[in-house]
Amino acid sequence: MSFSLLWIPVTLAASLLQTARNLTQRSLTEVIGVVGATQVRFLFGLPFALLFLVLVCLASGALPPMPDLRAFGFAVFGALTQILATALMLAAMRERSFAVTTAYTKTEPVQVALFGAALLGDALGWPKFAAIVVATAGVVLMSWKPGDKLSAAGMRPAALGIGAGAAFALSAIGFRGAIQTLPEGHFLMRATTILALGLALQTLLLTLYMLVANRPALILSLRNWRRSLTAGFLGAAASQCWFLGFSLTTAANVRTLALVEVPLAQIASRRIFSEGTSWRELLGMAMIVAGVGALLLLAI
Template sequence: MGFTLFWIPATILAALLQTARNLTQRSLTELIGVIGATQVRFLFGLPFALLFLVLVCVASERLPPAISLTTLSVTTWGAVTQIAATALMLAAMRERSFAVTTAYTKTEPVQVAVFGALLLGDALSLWKFIAIVVATAGVVVVSWKPGEKLSRAGMRPAVLGIGAGAFFALSAIGYRGAIQMLPEGGFVMRATTILALGLALQTTILMVYMLAANRPALVSILRNWRPSIVAGLLGAAASQFWFIGFSLTTAANVRTLGLLEVPLAQIASRRIFSEGTSRRELLGMAMIVGGVGLLLMLAI
């Protein structure tokens, strides 16, 4: 009972750490490319996740819960979709500002509702439909520039960012399901176990790919190990708190509060990258946050 609302500070910490991690990964993208920066999150995050798991086991005097084949499958689903989401997000950040790309990816909660309606048969009320329209319109407002003709190149960053949001939504559903499937352990133990398993799967998948198809990027990662370690630590810590949130409440609740990342990205964009944001882009981001917030207020 005492930990019922612990998902709130955990999610706030996750949003803060993820913003810092995204900033670090964006800088690395220019040095080692999209795939390399994506692997940094997993390869250098895995040792920290394993350390977290050891500390939790020592503190609780218990071993991690057993992993069934079903749990492994669902965790793999979460891991693979998160790889795709991260790669798409970093690709979008190369073409649009940090703050605007973050806003694109934060259409994720809306897409959770759409996936639920299409795949699970969840009811979509009039107010939920209105919320989706408002959030989607916000994405259009952010991505469209006055006088800019619609073209494939102009729409590319929006498609990449929204695609990242879709895969992040699928990933959140997968990880939440995997945590719930574990047969025993407290919420911290279950969250940390799935985090370590997910990062191990992601590191292995990308390592095999890079050894086969992109060895220069792997060499670049090792050469840039100092900033990579920072990105790995921030990524593992952010995921630890996201997963703790998933272990205590629905992914919808966690991702709604996680929208704090949008104004955080705006502040970071101005202070660190000196990226200006127009009133139109601010209006669009406000519409995204408002639409997503309305949608999930109705769902809670």
């Protein structure tokens, strides 16, 4: 049985689950703050990742593969860069609007493609690279506010936002590298093993940090355990789908297809709030659809 195209539905599922997780985390932010809500994704997601791993082991009748030093190094790299990416993104959002910061961070697919080609040897021809650039340019066009100019004062948030996109790209490369370099196991086993390992590393690091620097937020997240568990489950489920995608195709393919959530979210918000859509937003959505469509045709 061929699983060559399975990355497409699992990536779409990851996008939907991530959107639901973001909504849940947004509600938690009002109660436990940004740092606390960010940490919930890891602390309360880890039990579900371990449960996923147990279920995969029971279904396959095999134990998880033991990561060698190279796979463990990739996992550590992915875990650390994902934490760094989140911190840079939040820092950028303190200084610029959500829309502009999103435009900066959504340069990630182009950076993923470049890093993947350089670090993992992922195939990257000019047609695929052109499709990624078109889709990413569409995101930037939709997110950018008319009249915004990059002045000297705006260099810091721009650097933070683009740095966040680079860190997210490196995180995707790190986790895909860890999955690829595991010595054995079916793609589902390898993806789930690295998910559990990555969340364990992130939970350990962030919990230690919060015990030292922000203990009240950690305590509040435990008190709000019901919503925290929901966010943790959605985060773990989304990550499970992302990692499955990474195990089946290049990180650039996965991250570019995930851009479909941008026009879908835009359409939904327009319908809910009965707001009009500008020509710039329509053109941006068309560019995203064209870029993603071209990527899928090249991948099939």
